[in-house]
Amino acid sequence: MIDCLFCITPYTDKTLPLLGPSVLSNVLKKNNFTSKVLDYNIELSKVYTDIFEGESWDDISIKFIKHEELYSNFEFIILMDKWVQEIIDYKPKYVAFTLFTTYMAYVVDYITKKIKEKTDIKIIVGGSSIKRFIEVLDIKLNSSVDLYDHIIIGYGEQTIINILNGNVIDKIINVETPDFTLTETPDFTDLNLNDYEHSFALPGYTTKGCTNNCPFCVIPLLYNYVELPMDRVIKDCSEYIDKYNIKFIEFQDSIINARFSRLDDLCTNLIPLNIQWSALWRIRKNIKEQTYKLLNQSGCNTLSIGVESGSEKVRNDMNKYYSNQDIFDNLDNFKKYNITAHLMLLVGFPSETEQDFQDTLNLLTEIKEKDYIINSIEFHHLVITTEEMKIYKDNENFLDGPRRYDVMKQHLIDIDFIVPDNQKIIELATERLFTSLRKEID
Ligand code: B12
Ligand SMILES: C[S@@+](CC[C@H](N)C(=O)[O-])C[C@H]1O[C@@H](n2cnc3c(N)ncnc32)[C@H](O)[C@@H]1O
Ligand code: SF4
Numbered sequence: 414m415i416d417c418l419f420c421i422t423p424y425t426d427k428t429l430p431l432l433g434p435s436v437l438s439n440v441l442k443k444n445n446f447t448s449k450v451l452d453y454n455i456e457l458s459k460v461y462t463d464i465f466e467g468e469s470w471d472d473i474s475i476k477f478i479k480h481e482e483l484y485s486n487f488e489f490i491i492l493m494d495k496w497v498q499e500i501i502d503y504k505p506k507y508v509a510f511t512l513f514t515t516y517m518a519y520v521v522d523y524i525t526k527k528i529k530e531k532t533d534i535k536i537i538v539g540g541s542s543i544k545r546f547i548e549v550l551d552i553k554l555n556s557s558v559d560l561y562d563h564i565i566i567g568y569g570e571q572t573i574i575n576i577l578n579g580n581v582i583d584k585i586i587n588v589e590t591p592d593f594t595l596t597e598t599p600d601f602t603d604l605n606l607n608d609y610e611h612s613f614a615l616p617g618y619t620t621k622g623c624t625n626n627c628p629f630c631v632i633p634l635l636y637n638y639v640e641l642p643m644d645r646v647i648k649d650c651s652e653y654i655d656k657y658n659i660k661f662i663e664f665q666d667s668i669i670n671a672r673f674s675r676l677d678d679l680c681t682n683l684i685p686l687n688i689q690w691s692a693l694w695r696i697r698k699n700i701k702e703q704t705y706k707l708l709n710q711s712g713c714n715t716l717s718i719g720v721e722s723g724s725e726k727v728r729n730d731m732n733k734y735y736s737n738q739d740i741f742d743n744l745d746n747f748k749k750y751n752i753t754a755h756l757m758l759l760v761g762f763p764s765e766t767e768q769d770f771q772d773t774l775n776l777l778t779e780i781k782e783k784d785y786i787i788n789s790i791e792f793h794h795l796v797i798t799t800e801e802m803k804i805y806k807d808n809e810n811f812l813d814g815p816r817r818y819d820v821m822k823q824h825l826i827d828i829d830f831i832v833p834d835n836q837k838i839i840e841l842a843t844e845r846l847f848t849s850l851r852k853e854i855d
Pocket of ligand 3: 623625626631667668
């Protein structure tokens, strides 16, 4: 008998364990409940080549959006049924699923249906893609929110305790601000860390939410910006070093430089730990030299930046008010202080014209010529929810995204940048877009 089982389901990334379940599991343990984290995504990663006949991990992602092939893959169904039985055998009072991305929706819903057929175990769902999950339940999975006992939008710490204490009757609960006195150092002891591709690293976080409000981004809709107390951050990092022998932390904050005095303080506190770390970074103007020095001294290794577009007009429309010169200034300093950059781009924003798109290609060429330390460039096609679609649907430029995406990919190959094959993202994005449009029309 166990109070709560946290299940991570395919399909998601296999570089690192997800943070959310390990945080919430420890919150429960510290409140005298029994809990455990199971990672079925990583279980699949060990056997998927047999089940999906030699396809790569990236290739199989699309099956978790277009489900037809999963329905008829008996080996995969047998595997999911094995997971269902294993979950039931633990005799949990609650099973908690994290919807980190919508790729996970199919397996979560399959397992939930099976559990509900056989038992009265309660099911709780939460995570960053939870709003989208609610949308796809009826339109893609022939399912319903009725199947789920509690759906948590936003922060989970307080609510999961309240649910397990039997103090919650509402089905859908919205929590925009967390009670950080409750949050705990993530507990990864249930997982075999050697199973993950980045077994040299662990994920951490120092803030949650974001101080900005970009119109395409789900973060400001779900989480108010909050900072973990610095002693908690340092306690987490020290525990990673002492307990797991980890010396590289991948911070998962939406932006590590939301407040510079806080970032300087973080770096100062990290220096004695002698670790290396990576994080997400937002381009800013007039950054003090001292900040870059501290980044370097504290072991900052890689920063990922949402550059999104080469057009300043489009970036302004995205609430990203910085010039191309600001991008160059930040990258100059990264190079000076030996920090690698990972760039993220977004094509198909509603106000993007052909000229704006051309500006993005020109910016990439210019970045290449300046010889910065760029380890990779990742590009996305805009993905939005039905709610957001209302703002965009009248814009004729919108559907140009996939075509631009192909042009950009070719351009990146031509200028010899490392380009991940993101064809799947186009298909996914297009699929989501048309599903949204259909719903609008209905
Ligand atoms: C780290 C990260 C990644 C890493 C993941 C590495 C890893 N294995 O951990 C990488 C870089 C691989 C990644 C990839 C992608 N990501 Co990502 N990622 C993030 C990021 C920055 C942090 C997640 C995190 O760890 N947060 C910290 C933990 C503590 O918070 P949490 O998970 O939200 O959990 C809290 C609550 O959600 C809730 N909760 C969570 N689970 C549960 C369960 C229950 C039962 C309850 C009650 C509550 C609950 O309580 C927790 C504590 O408060 C988020 C943005 C963000 N800042 O959250 C984007 C984010 C989740 N990613 C996103 C996207 C789109 C992607 C990609 C699809 C991008 C792409 N186009 O390729 C891929 C998908 C990969 C895949 N196949 O799954 C989007 C999701 C948007 C959406 N709703 O659709 C986000 C929100 C970023 C964004 N602004 O767009 N990502
Ligand atoms: C956490 S954000 C970027 C890091 C940092 N917060 C910033 O703004 O520079 C991650 C990236 O995912 C992409 N992204 C976010 N929301 C998206 C959406 N709705 N559709 C497509 N891509 C999206 C964008 O390229 C974005 O830069
Ligand atoms: S700055 Fe980054 S995380 Fe914040 S709202 Fe914009 S895209 Fe999202």
